Amino acid sequence: AYGLAKMYSDVCSNIVVDTKDRLLVKKIQSLDMKVYETKITMNNKLAEDALANFILKQIHV
Template sequence: MDVNAYGLAKMYSDVCSNIVIDTKDKSIAKKIQNLDMKIYDTKITMKNQQAEEALASFIVKQVRV
C-alpha cells in the first residue's frame, strides 16, 4: 500500500466518494480522481487551534452541513 494520500484514498474508495488532501499532494490528485473520488485540497496540517478551526470550517463549507 502506498503510504500517502493515494494509498488512503485507495483503501477507502469502496466506502467514500470524497477526500480532503493537503495542497502539497496535488501532484497525485489525478491518480485519486481515477478512483472516482472527488478531491478537496487545502492545508490539512493542524499545528494549532487556529489551523484546526480553519480545516474544520473548510470541510463544513465543502459538505454544506
C-alpha cells in the first residue's frame, strides 16, 4: 500500500487501503495523503456494493 501511495502521491491526495495495511496508515499520511481504511477485497456483489458505498460516503456523494 505504501509503495502505491508513494507512486501516486504527486497526483492523488486520497487513498483507500485495506484494513490489513492499517500499520502503514501513518507512513502513507506522511506523504500528505488522506487515508481511508476499509476492507477492499471484493469476493462477491455484496462486498463490491459495500466498498462502493464506503467510498461514496467518504467523498460525500
